[in-house]
Amino acid sequence: MTSAPWEDGSDGREERGGRERDRQGRSHGSRRGGGLPRGGDSLAERSAIGLLWAAAISAVAVLGFIVVYVLWHGLPQLTPEFLLQSPSAMGREGGILPTIIGTVAVTAVGLIIAIPLGVGTAIYLTEYTRSEAVTAIIRFGAECLAGIPSIIFGLFGFLFFVIYLKMGWSLLSGGLTLAAMVLPTIIRTTEEAIKAVPLSHREVSLSLGATRWQTVTRAVLPTAMPGIITGVMLSIGRAVGETAAVIFTAGSSLRLPTSIFSPVRTMSVHFYILAREGISMPRAYGTAAVLVLLILAINFAAYWAMNRFVARRT
Amino acid sequence: MAEFGIVEEYDPLEMKMEVRNVDLFYGQHQALKGITLPFREQRITAIIGPSGCGKSTLLRCLNRMNDTIEGTRVTGHITLDGDDIYAPGTDVRALRRRVGMVFQRPNPFPLSIFDNIAYGPKVNGLKDKERLRHIVRTSLEGAGLWDDLKDRLDGAALDLSLGLQQQLCVARLLATKPEVILLDEPCSALDPISTLHIEELMRELSTQYTVVIVTHNMQQAARASDYTAFMLAGELIEYGTTAKIFTDPDSERTEAYVTGKLHRT
Ligand SMILES: Nc1ncnc2c1ncn2[C@@H]1O[C@H](COP(=O)(O)OP(=O)(O)O)[C@@H](O)[C@H]1O
Ligand SMILES: [Mg+2]
Numbered sequence: 001m002t003s004a005p006w007e008d009g010s011d012g013r014e015e016r017g018g019r020e021r022d023r024q025g026r027s028h029g030s031r032r033g034g035g036l037p038r039g040g041d042s043l044a045e046r047s048a049i050g051l052l053w054a055a056a057i058s059a060v061a062v063l064g065f066i067v068v069y070v071l072w073h074g075l076p077q078l079t080p081e082f083l084l085q086s087p088s089a090m091g092r093e094g095g096i097l098p099t100i101i102g103t104v105a106v107t108a109v110g111l112i113i114a115i116p117l118g119v120g121t122a123i124y125l126t127e128y129t130r131s132e133a134v135t136a137i138i139r140f141g142a143e144c145l146a147g148i149p150s151i152i153f154g155l156f157g158f159l160f161f162v163i164y165l166k167m168g169w170s171l172l173s174g175g176l177t178l179a180a181m182v183l184p185t186i187i188r189t190t191e192e193a194i195k196a197v198p199l200s201h202r203e204v205s206l207s208l209g210a211t212r213w214q215t216v217t218r219a220v221l222p223t224a225m226p227g228i229i230t231g232v233m234l235s236i237g238r239a240v241g242e243t244a245a246v247i248f249t250a251g252s253s254l255r256l257p258t259s260i261f262s263p264v265r266t267m268s269v270h271f272y273i274l275a276r277e278g279i280s281m282p283r284a285y286g287t288a289a290v291l292v293l294l295i296l297a298i299n300f301a302a303y304w305a306m307n308r309f310v311a312r313r314t
Numbered sequence: 315m316a317e318f319g320i321v322e323e324y325d326p327l328e329m330k331m332e333v334r335n336v337d338l339f340y341g342q343h344q345a346l347k348g349i350t351l352p353f354r355e356q357r358i359t360a361i362i363g364p365s366g367c368g369k370s371t372l373l374r375c376l377n378r379m380n381d382t383i384e385g386t387r388v389t390g391h392i393t394l395d396g397d398d399i400y401a402p403g404t405d406v407r408a409l410r411r412r413v414g415m416v417f418q419r420p421n422p423f424p425l426s427i428f429d430n431i432a433y434g435p436k437v438n439g440l441k442d443k444e445r446l447r448h449i450v451r452t453s454l455e456g457a458g459l460w461d462d463l464k465d466r467l468d469g470a471a472l473d474l475s476l477g478l479q480q481q482l483c484v485a486r487l488l489a490t491k492p493e494v495i496l497l498d499e500p501c502s503a504l505d506p507i508s509t510l511h512i513e514e515l516m517r518e519l520s521t522q523y524t525v526v527i528v529t530h531n532m533q534q535a536a537r538a539s540d541y542t543a544f545m546l547a548g549e550l551i552e553y554g555t556t557a558k559i560f561t562d563p564d565s566e567r568t569e570a571y572v573t574g575k576l577h578r579t
Contacts (some may be wrong), residue, residue: 130384200421204483207379208490209411211436218437223424 020164052262059253074289083290087254091270092280096287102171102264103294105257106250109175110182115232117179118186125187126194128218138187146184150245153181157248157249169263174250183237189234193227194220194311206279226306233302235293243268328364330355330494330524331376331413336381336390338371345371347548349390353494355362358516358525360539360556361544362532363571368548369528373496376526377413378406394494404426418499422471422486427463427512428484434490444506449489457485458515477508484515495519513538532572536560544568 041049084094121142123134155179167173199222205219206212219230243266251263252273265273267287274284331353337559338346345368353376355358361369366367374380374394392399399409411434422430431450432568440446450467454460459481463469471482480500487495497516501509516525516538529535535542535556544551544567551561552568 198420198421200417201423203379203382203417204421204423204486205379205433205437206382207410207415208434208437208486209407210433211407214437218433219423 016096024242025211041069067296070285070288070292073282073285074284074287074292075197077286078289082286086256090277090279091254091274091283096267096270096283096290098202098254099267099270099287100290100294100307102257103240103266103268103291105171106178106246106264106266107236109260110149110178110239111232111236113175114182114186114235118183118231119190119228121183122187122190122194123216123221126191129219142184142187146188149179150242153284154245154248157245162249168261169249169251169253171250171257171260171262171264174246174264174266177245177249178239178242181242182239183314185235185238186231188241189231190224192229193224196227197223198211229302229306233298236298240295241291242266243272246255267294317462328354328357330395331577332391332393333392334371336372336375336388336392336393338368338375338389339387340383341385345548346375349550351543351550351553353524353526354541355524356520356522357540358520358527358538359541359543360535361526361528361543361545362530362535363545365530367545369545370498372545373415373498373526373528376494377410377415379410379415380402381406393572405536405539407438411490413494413496414478414487415498416483416487416500419503420476420483422474422479422482424470424472426468427471427474428467428483431486431489432487439533453485453489456488456519457481458511458518459485475513477504480504480508480512481515484512484519487492492523493545494524494526497525499528499530502530509534532560533576533577536572542573546571 036268052127082095083100084097084099088094108196113261116263121138125138130137154177157173157180161167161173161176162169167176201219201223210218247269248265249267250269252269254265255262257264267290269288271284271291274280274287331351333351333353334344336349337344344480348373351372361372363369371380372427375388376399380386380388388400394412398404423433423561426435428450431453432446435446435449440449451460451464459478462478463482470481474482480503484495501512504512504536513534516527517558518564519525520540527539537542539556541554542556544559544563544565546567552565554563559568560572563572569575
């Protein structure tokens with residue numbers, strides 16, 4: 001008898017059940033999980049392991065070096081005035097408050113647009129459409145988008161949102177451009193997270209008299225949530241640090257935004273301009289330090305949120 | 315049809331569900347061939363047969379879970395209290411509440427014990443906290459779990475042992491107040507002690523509900539059921555009281571199977 005995926009669940013679901021048991025620390029003991037055999041490693045094996053180890057260490061080292069370097073030069077700049085005042089003399093003096101607000105605002109607008117769209121698309125692709133063609137086309141489109149350099153998004157946003165739709169340099173134009181940029185990430189990660197939800201959750205839900213929609217919102221999405229949050233966090237990280245896509249679309253105004261039609265300058269753009277035009281290197285490092293700290297904070301918050309979420313649900 | 319003359323003998327009053335001349339196709343593949351079978355009220359009916367013979371498929375016809383698989387086609391009649399459940403306009407959600415299902419693997423949601431049991435009532439529109447609490451309690455009692463779990467309703471369902479998880483799945487089902495309970499090899503993932511618990515529970519349930527169990531385990535069918543149906547390659551070979559099927563079956567193939575002589579795939 002050939003075993004296809006739909007067959008009574010003894011294959012696919014077996015595995016999932018196993019994983020569930022693993023999570024509870026039951027079932028599979030440590031007998032199998034003893035790791036690689038230690039004794040008698042060949043020279044080739046040992047050097048391969050050494051290389052892997054070196055690769056891992058250097059990855060962490062590079063990250064650590066960048067963070068330390070930026071903070072080393074930037075932290076001395078961080079005074080309350082620097083964080084809470086508007087810049088003067090093009091940024092040579094004063095603080096960077098409008099760029100902090102601009103960064104947060106443009107990212108928020110982008111995410112507010114991208115999350116419902118991306119999650120909705122992923123739900124549609126995984127739970128609703130049965131047309132292979134539609135799925136393939138949308139997936140192909142998303143993949144292509146993911147490979148496009150962000151400057152192209154900037155150019156597109158400029159031509160389409162800023163000029164053609166007459167939105168001007170604004171939070172909205174910048175947010176829409178960022179949304180287009182992070183959409184593929186959100187779609188893909190949400191799709192993966194939804195597909196990882198055991199089929200049995202859906203079956204049980206339907207068998208208890210739930211509608212398809214209730215099944216998606218109450219049985220599937222909560223289980224997929226940690227994966228979805230991961231995708232959103234990756235997207236936020238990318239959007240917060242993005243320069244090329246926003247410099248053409250959100251503008252570089254140093255005034256505080258008053259509506260989503262206001263132009264703003266993000267921290268990364270500010271940093272770029274300060275450094276590029278040679279306005280003030282110390283201020284540029286100060287801005288970079290705030291940006292790095294913000295990204296670190298977002299990542300820690302993400303871990304914290306996820307752990308809490310997982311702890312509450314399982 | 316002569317092979318199971320019993321079909322003519324049964325009393326229509328005690329029939330909860332009835333399957334008549336049911337064929338089922340998965341695309342081109344015919345998985346059920348002319349099945350005719352009664353399910354008696356407040357009795358346990360076991361469906362046995364080698365794997366791949368269509369037991370799960372038949373079970374999933376009874377609450378129309380096969381509807382969720384693209385390309386399935388069912389012909390013939392299946393009735394619940396005399397009403398055809400495949401008739402156009404049937405409320406499938408209401409049907410699934412009346413005919414509930416326990417699956418092969420314990421599959422609680424990754425939620426608390428309370429939320430697992432409240433899931434069914436909630437998706438069916440119940441919001442009242444007090445009534446939800448009451449239903450959770452009676453359902454746990456019905457599944458013999460209340461004393462064990464009453465102090466940890468907020469605990470994670472997945473932290474329970476597999477046996478308790480399966481009992482919890484029964485409780486979750488009871489919360490929607492079903493009339494028929496379908497169990498698809500409910501013990502195949504469980505240890506012998508938990509298996510006995512589930513069998514006792516089934517016995518208990520059969521005082522109120524109509525119970526149908528698919529099982530691979532011959533002893534289980536012999537021990538725990540009132541009626542037994544034996545299937546082979548999509549066909550019903552024989553149906554009768556469990557005592558008769560296991561001690562004096564009409565069909566040679568039934569005899570070969572229950573005595574372990576038929577090669578089980
Ligand atoms: N979703 C499906 N699509 C196509 N064929 C299926 C599907 N589910 C089961 N089958 C086939 O139908 C037959 C009966 O399967 P099943 O009812 O699961 O058997 P059992 O529960 O007795 O092991 C098998 O030959 C199986 O391969
Ligand atoms: Mg089966």
